[in-house]
Amino acid sequence: MTSLVPLLEVTELRVRFDTRGRRVQAVNGLSYRLDAGRTLAIIGESGSGKSVSSRALMGLLPPAAQVSGSARFSGVELLGLSERQMRRHRGADIAMVFQDPARSLNPTMRIGTQITEAVRAHTEVTRQEAHNRAVELLQLVRLPAAEARFHEYPHQLSGGMRQRVMIAIALAANPKLLIADEATTALDVTTQAQIMELLAELQQRLGTAIILISHDLGLAATYAHDVIVMYAGRAVEYAPASRLFKQVRMPYTRALLGAIPRLDRPSHVELPVTPGQPPDLTRLPPGCPFAPRCAHATDTCREQAPPFDEHEAGHWWACWHPCAGEAPSIETAGAVLAEDQ
Template identity: 55%
Template sequence: MSLTAPRTISIPVAGSTLLEVDHLTVTFPTSSGPVEVVKDASFRVESGDTLGIVGESGSGKSMTSLAIMGLLPRGGTATGSIRLNGHELLGRSDREMRRVRGDKVAMVFQDPLSSLNPYYTVGLQIEEAYRAHNGGSRRDARRVTIEALERVRIADASRRVDHYPHQFSGGMRQRIMIAMALCLEPDLLIADEPTTALDVTVQAQILELLADLQRETGTGMIFITHDLAVVSQVAQDVLVMKDGEQVEAGTAEQVFSNPRAAYTRALLAALPRIDDPFDELKGTSR
């Protein structure tokens, strides 16, 4: 992956550039005037690689992902450029963006329970998502759905495909959301805090699963989190955001070994030391 920050950081482009974001600014109107929640962000994502976007709540990382998806809340506007496989996304109609979402870009959210409809089986929900983008018969969609559930390691998938969301654990529901996203074979997967609500053991399983699926499919990924320890496990490159601004960008090795921004150094200082006796219990050692 290659990453380019708008000011002082430049990493040489290598491989096939999947996503190019240049000078992205997201603005919302308020009673006291326009407020920029993302300010002049620029980065690249290469096919098969992962970019980790890190920052506290309100840093602008999730708004960046929603701008890419064309899903900004009402009143929000995005300027700059977002190019996927060389095609500009900003300025496209809602109808055009609906074709992009799922087919070219898919998203996995933090809370799978709120993303799944409790009144329908998980199989039906995956089938409908698949048919909405690929057509085909219900029989074909069911076959793809079962294969997708098996792919994310849901045991006895042919039976559990007819179960409802509440019949699965939190970790299993997150696997189902990943299966739904990947059955559409997107070029880019955006994972927005996908492991935050999970315990450490399940979190490790989800991270391993995403890495395995990415190696199999070559899908590029943006992994959004507030947790630098998680990013160190999954990302080749890291973008650090604070108050809507891009404060640091570079390879994971550069950011972790030689952080330039004071904010990044503060985030790293908050991590337990590798020789901390509580590291193993906390599950955050790198």
């Protein structure tokens, strides 16, 4: 079910970096909507624009970034807000959890203090109330022995525990949207599943919407309601997860399916997504950016960029020659790629 005003509506988002004479079109006309309590996975290879597009929403890009388009959060335009205006939304409305909690947490400060500070940064509470809320948050994210761990430093915790602390900090102000940018990538497969289950459970309890940024279509298949596949700064396929994995249309998505991690492969290993390199974002080809790596590419593909349209109800893609029929098994997915690359 979709509400009339989406929690987040991103329209034609573009981000360009002009640095040292090079112009990088990192995000190139991205549009999507996200309703409260839903999970949207943004999937794509390294450099496809997943992080930049999400950081743009929070005003977290360097000044060199040229941002255009629109991103309305509960009807309020986020793009173009001053740093002071943006600070009102950051943390309180939208919070982010990153891949590396070791770097995001302050190594010299007890974790309890860090969470208490996050609580006090957003709400008018006494020291005691903030302390109680911090313990409550640690219990909410199921940190074992939360009270005792309150006084520990980040290095005393495992990677999974540190990620739970990061989630507790992100939830300190009850944000309506949580952006998890590769938040479980550095964890082993079992801990990754535990953290994902935790996020799903918190979503049920708190109604938080989640943007799940990942290389991993398997994660999206299990935990997302909707999936966007990005390539070279654009969305190339967008559909409810239940539909996408039954009826993949883009050859690129089909190729990514071959990269779903297996239990015998550690999740943090860089996966062999497809042969060939993603395009140089400073010199995008005139046609479909995937053409040099696609076994189905024709002259039309090389000359004209396929439009990103809603070809079937709720299912968007950008491809002149979409795949037909059921999704391939993981083993055969790679066969859609050009063999000589």
